[in-house]
Amino acid sequence: MRHNLAMIGFGGMGHWHYDLIKTIDDLSVTGVYDIDKKQQEDAKNKGLVAYQSMEELLADECVDIVVVATPNDLHKPFSIRALEAGKNVVCEKPAAMSGEEVRDMMEAAKRTGRFLTIHQNRRWDQDYLMVRDLIQTDKLGDIFRIESRVHGSIGIPADQWRQFKEHGGGMVLDWGVHLFDQVVQMFPDQKIKKVYATLTHVTNLMVDDGFTVELTMESGVKVLVEAGTSNFIPLPRWYVCGSNGTAKIDKFAVPGTIVRARGNGKKDVIPVLTAAGPTKTMAPRKEENIIKEDLPLADSDVRDFYRNVMKVIEGKEKSLIKMEEVLRIMTLMEAVFESGNTGKAVCFEDSYDR
Numbered sequence: 444m445r446h447n448l449a450m451i452g453f454g455g456m457g458h459w460h461y462d463l464i465k466t467i468d469d470l471s472v473t474g475v476y477d478i479d480k481k482q483q484e485d486a487k488n489k490g491l492v493a494y495q496s497m498e499e500l501l502a503d504e505c506v507d508i509v510v511v512a513t514p515n516d517l518h519k520p521f522s523i524r525a526l527e528a529g530k531n532v533v534c535e536k537p538a539a540m541s542g543e544e545v546r547d548m549m550e551a552a553k554r555t556g557r558f559l560t561i562h563q564n565r566r567w568d569q570d571y572l573m574v575r576d577l578i579q580t581d582k583l584g585d586i587f588r589i590e591s592r593v594h595g596s597i598g599i600p601a602d603q604w605r606q607f608k609e610h611g612g613g614m615v616l617d618w619g620v621h622l623f624d625q626v627v628q629m630f631p632d633q634k635i636k637k638v639y640a641t642l643t644h645v646t647n648l649m650v651d652d653g654f655t656v657e658l659t660m661e662s663g664v665k666v667l668v669e670a671g672t673s674n675f676i677p678l679p680r681w682y683v684c685g686s687n688g689t690a691k692i693d694k695f696a697v698p699g700t701i702v703r704a705r706g707n708g709k710k711d712v713i714p715v716l717t718a719a720g721p722t723k724t725m726a727p728r729k730e731e732n733i734i735k736e737d738l739p740l741a742d743s744d745v746r747d748f749y750r751n752v753m754k755v756i757e758g759k760e761k762s763l764i765k766m767e768e769v770l771r772i773m774t775l776m777e778a779v780f781e782s783g784n785t786g787k788a789v790c791f792e793d794s795y796d797r
């Protein structure tokens with residue numbers, strides 16, 4: 444069955460959707476609505492309809508899916524309007540500005556009987572999938588700490604909206620939404636017990652331009668989640684610690700490395716001598732007492748997101764990205780802001796009902 448999709452907002456991410464959809468069977472972009480004349484011209488040059496209003500887009504009967512790819516503050520009103528016009532909606536992340544707004548969107552989807560999902564595309568990131576699959580094995584022994592970081596050095600991009608609170612700017616809403624979602628997907632059966640966050644304002648006082656969050660999972664595993672935009676030397680994308688070994692992935696979508704103990708009890712090391720004294724504790728293990736391995740790239744095809752959207756609309760599959768999961772992440776981000784603003788840890792999911 445063919446599906447026709449129209450986009451509200453044809454900026455950077457709108458173009459990404461357009462390019463991706465061109466490579467997906469049974470899905471076409473009919474047109475876009477964007478208030479920017481330049482984007483309207485670009486749409487026409489691509490052979491798309493440049494709708495002159497949202498009403499015109501929503502009245503197009505051949506459109507059954509609407510993508511909302513506007514600044515974050517417009518996600519809720521535009522998604523609800525599209526649902527009420529009888530369209531299925533794919534909304535960009537973050538779903539909205541608060542848990543309350545996400546609940547309103549879920550209520551609209553229920554009321555109209557239309558499908559609503561959020562574009563949590565980083566569930567298809569290869570580096571994340573490698574870590575998710577690794578921790579299901581016993582290769583590293585008991586996992587006790589995971590560090591997930593994204594580091595850049597240009598501050599928050601200076602576009603029309605990313606630097607402003609009222610438009611939903613800031614790194615928690617921008618990157619946190621992906622990184623927290625990945626953690627939750629890694630531990631699908633665990634509550635998050637505690638959230639401790641610090642937010643940075645190195646380049647921007649209005650919104651956070653970085654954050655460091657420590658999540659304490661129900662099992663006791665600590666997960667550090669960090670985004671930084673003034674990090675000229677980036678730390679590894681992933682660092683995973685187990686009782687028997689460590690894994691590291693340096694960047695997005697590259698193979699990783701595992702170093703783990705060979706045999707039992709072979710812990711002898713050559714002491715490191717520093718100018719101020721010797722240390723055995725902090726000396727590396729001897730080569731013969733460790734095993735170094737590659738952590739191969741995971742297979743991933745982000746087009747599966749849209750393939751699933753079409754199957755859900757046809758009643759053949761369940762949504763891969765459920766609004767209940769999206770609401771949980773939005774609530775978690777509210778706890779991150781609370782902790783960041785008060786300087787105190789927040790007890791989170793004692794009452795979370797799986």
Ligand SMILES: NC(=O)c1ccc[n+]([C@@H]2O[C@H](COP(=O)([O-])OP(=O)(O)OC[C@H]3O[C@@H](n4cnc5c(N)ncnc54)[C@H](O)[C@@H]3O)[C@@H](O)[C@H]2O)c1
Nearest residue numbers: 452453454455456457477478479512513514515535536537
């Ligand atoms: N999932 C991802 O990987 C990912 C990556 C980047 C951005 N995003 C999300 O996509 C959304 C858009 O981000 P972007 O980078 O494309 O921003 P952008 O600024 O490049 O594009 C936004 C577009 O929306 C248009 N717009 C603004 N107000 C409008 C209105 N009232 N009606 C119609 N169009 C309007 C602007 O003219 C612009 O073309 C954001 O929610 C962002 O968080 C997601």
